[in-house]
Amino acid sequence: xxxxxxxxxxxxxxxxxxxxxxxxxxxxxxxxxxxxxxxxxxxxxxxxxxxxxxxxxxxxxxxxxxxxxxxxxxxxxxxxxxxxxxxxxxxxxxxxxxxxxxxxxxxxxxxxxxxxxxxxxxxxxxxxxxxxxxxxxxxxxxxxxxxxxxxxxxxxxxxxxxxxxxxxxxxxxxxxxxxxxxxxxxxxxxxxxxxxxxxxxxxxxxxxxxxxxxxxxxxxxx
DNA sequence: CACCAGGGTGGTT
DNA sequence: AACCACCATGGT
Numbered sequence: 001x002x003x004x005x006x007x008x009x010x011x012x013x014x015x016x017x018x019x020x021x022x023x024x025x026x027x028x029x030x031x032x033x034x035x036x037x038x039x040x041x042x043x044x045x046x047x048x049x050x051x052x053x054x055x056x057x058x059x060x061x062x063x064x065x066x067x068x069x070x071x072x073x074x075x076x077x078x079x080x081x082x083x084x085x086x087x088x089x090x091x092x093x094x095x096x097x098x099x100x101x102x103x104x105x106x107x108x109x110x111x112x113x114x115x116x117x118x119x120x121x122x123x124x125x126x127x128x129x130x131x132x133x134x135x136x137x138x139x140x141x142x143x144x145x146x147x148x149x150x151x152x153x154x155x156x157x158x159x160x161x162x163x164x165x166x167x168x169x170x171x172x173x174x175x176x177x178x179x180x181x182x183x184x185x186x187x188x189x190x191x192x193x194x195x196x197x198x199x200x201x202x203x204x205x206x207x208x209x210x211x212x213x214x215x216x217x218x219x220x221x222x
Numbered sequence: 223c224a225c226c227a228g229g230g231t232g233g234t235t
Numbered sequence: 236a237a238c239c240a241c242c243a244t245g246g247t
Contacts, residue, residue: 027228043229049245050228084227085242092230129230149228191228 006160006214010173013159013209014182017189020208026188027139033063033108035140036100039132040093041083049082056082065107069097092127099125112141119145130166138184146173146183151194158198161214 029035034054041050054063056079061067071079073090080086080093099121100111112118118141122133130148137145148166156164177183197207207213 039228042227044227044242045229045244046227046246048227052245082244084244086244088230088242127230131229135228147228151228187228194228 006212008156008160008164008169008172009212010176010186011182012212013155014177014186014189016208016212017193018185021189021192023185024188024192026184026191027135029139031063032112032140033065033068036096036108036136037063037068037093039135039140040096040127041080041089043085043089043132045083049084052082053080056080065097065101066105069094069101088127092125095127096122096125108140112143118143130170134170135187138180138187142180144174144178144180144183146170146177147187149187149191151190151198152187155190155194155198155209158215159209159213 027035027038029038037054037057038050041053057063057068057071060071060075060079068076076090076093077086080089083089100106100108102111106114111121118137119133122128122136123130128136132147134145134147137143138147146169148169152169153164153166156169173183173186177186193209197209
């Protein structure tokens with residue numbers, strides 16, 4: 001059986017999902033630094049747990065690069081307990097803050113303004129992978145980046161009919177959606193959509209992507 | 223009670 | 236390269 005391997009039509013998917021769900025207002029945060037913190041804490045954890053952890057951090061005062069970097073280990077891990085892996089997340093957050101500070105108290109804004117490869121710099125931190133780095137670049141740095149997450153992979157597989165490599169999803173999306181706002185909305189919409197459709201079992205009734213989904217007409221795939 | 227979240231790393235085969 | 240244990244909470 002040959003199926004026309006469809007392509008990943010990012011712009012069209014953005015249009016359809018935006019029409020169905022509206023603007024998801026993804027990644028609410030008071031500051032870019034809060035986005036960065038949330039990006040590490042949200043790894044493999046429900047967002048509500050991250051909210052609780054950030055509230056605990058804020059109980060010590062407004063988030064700041066220096067304040068977070070200097071927070072004592074027991075207090076830091078206590079704040080991060082709701083995020084499943086408090087010790088690991090505390091270590092990752094500290095390593096990231098140290099890279100940002102660069103040994104000279106550099107701020108996050110200065111990091112983004114610096115003339116360097118920001119993606120490579122983020123990826124060089126142990127505990128920061130492609131998805132976390134791209135989330136920080138997009139939502140904290142407001143630069144053109146696209147985080148490929150589990151929802152994106154699953155939805156792409158459903159739509160296209162076969163597994164699409166991460167690098168291709170990222171490249172295709174960036175070449176088809178040029179604005180930062182569009183990229184930011186698309187990622188949020190894919191998560192919102194993924195939480196109702198395209199889960200373990202096909203669930204195509206009422207799906208706003210049904211018309212462009214190769215498995216939509218297959219009914220039940222076992 | 224079992225299941226699983228908006229991942230990434232390091233060690234196995 | 237693919238696979239897997241680990242990390243060790245809180246909601247359904």
